[in-house]
Amino acid sequence: MxxxxxxxxxxxxxxxxxxxxxxxxxxxxxxxxxxxxxxxxxxxxxxxxxxxxxxxxxxxxxxxxxxxxxxxxxxxxxxxxxxxxxxxxxxxxxxxxxxxxxxxxxxxxxxxxxxxxxxxxxxxxxxxxxxxxxxxxxxxxxxxxxNGPWVQFNMRELTDVPDPALPDGFRFLAAQDVPAADAVNAHRAAWHTSSFTEGAFERVRRTWPYRADLHVLIAAPDGTLAATAIIWLDEATQTAEFEPVGTHRDFRRRGLGTALQLHGMQLARSAGAKRMLVACLGAPAHPEARNMYYGVGFRPLTRDLPQIKVAR
CATH class of the missing domain: 3.40.630.30 (Gcn5-related N-acetyltransferase (GNAT))
Structure with a gap:
């Protein structure tokens, strides 16, 4: 094929x-x-x-x-x-x-x-x-x-999800509340090397099981979209997954990532999910995302073992 x-x-x-x-x-x-x-x-x-x-x-x-x-x-x-x-x-x-x-x-x-x-x-x-x-x-x-780029896979049951707390003036939105161009810019602001385009986002929106109400964002008081995450819900297994999760580089270390995850998990649970998955860098030299996920209740499930076959 x-x-x-x-x-x-x-x-x-x-x-x-x-x-x-x-x-x-x-x-x-x-x-x-x-x-x-x-x-x-x-x-x-x-x-x-x-x-x-x-x-x-x-x-x-x-x-x-x-x-x-x-x-x-x-x-x-x-x-x-x-x-x-x-x-x-x-x-x-x-x-x-x-x-x-x-x-x-x-x-x-x-x-x-x-x-x-x-x-x-x-x-x-x-x-x-x-x-x-x-x-x-x-x-x-x-x-x-x-110090490598290997990935750790994490899981969390959705039996007890605390309420999120946002700084004053910040608010939660969903992708259906904003123009597509703004959602794309929110992603690129969080991942500055990304080549994500509006055309690519249109394909994402047409791909199962994307749901605009489970594509969550945080808006700053000035209207800047300061954080973004897509939640992929599989109703058959009652499993939801964060991919990707990112915070605008000018709004980091304010607890927005934690708030976005708690908000997203509450939405996923209301939509029928019983457990949540997320992947992150697992190496000790890259603790930021891993510690954030641990802070909202995720625990390791497994990790990548990168393999290489060197050409002769």
Whole structure:
């Protein structure tokens, strides 16, 4: 299949739902319902020509998938380059079909070419760790170090969510309350290297299970959108996920991130969610987001173990 479209994406999200319901500790952090929707929708227009994918079926259901992101280099509006120099594999296998990871890796070797290959496995997934080692992968000591960009996956039950507290003059909004351009600018103000566009946001809004009432923002007294988060609600598993979460760089360290999460979790609970997921940098050198999530009740579920296969 040349293009990863909405049909394939929805199948991949369906597998995420099954793993979430049955063995959430085996769910890859980049293979959740919300993460798949966000990454696919925001990057499709710019990057889809650098993507390759394959689906594996068993008994009429999706049993595994691989999504290879090949190296690319694209110019930004400001003259800098957006680039990735290494192939990276996103993947997921149903726990009943875990051995299919071996076939995914063979396919990845074929499509990634001669360069270095990256992927991640979860710390709770001993079988995947053994399979990737047998295929020549080793723990990426740099990416997985105490200063590396590895990701920790966190979970929180929504049984007890305190009320949020905002500084005077700040107020909560939803994406349906603001122009699309303002929601895009709120994201870019929080993530200054982002190439997020109104066109990408339009695709996000059309991608299941996006809901404008669960895309939450905080407005400052002067009207600036000071914080933003999208909540992806999967009603089937009663699970919601924050992705992304960000605060305008001029409004940090005022408790806005904490308030936004508590507000978002209350909305998710009212919409039917019983638990919340969020990913963050897990390395000790990057404690800010992790400590914020701990402060609102999240606890670690699993973490990435970055793997690399160096080209010969």
């Amino acid at each position: 040349e293009t990863l479209g909405t049909t394939e994406l929805r199948l991949m999200q369906g597998l995420a739902q099954e793993v979430t319901a049955w063995r959430p500790e085996l769910l890859n952090g980049d293979a959740t319902v919300g993460e798949l929707a966000w990454v696919w929708a925001k990057d499709f227009d710019a990057l889809n020509r650098f993507w390759r994918h394959r689906l594996w079926f068993a008994g009429g259901r999706l049993a595994a998938w691989g999504w290879a992101h090949l190296p690319y280099q694209l110019p930004r509006d400001d003259g800098t380059l957006r680039e990735s120099k290494t192939a990276n594999l996103l993947w997921q296998a149903h726990p009943d079909s875990a051995a299919l990871l071996s076939e995914i890796l063979d396919w990845y070797d074929d499509v990634a070419g001669g360069g270095d290959r990256l992927l991640t496995v979860q710390s709770a997934d001993a079988q995947a760790q053994a399979i990737v080692a047998a295929h020549g992968y080793a723990f990426d000591a740099k990416a997985g170090s105490d």
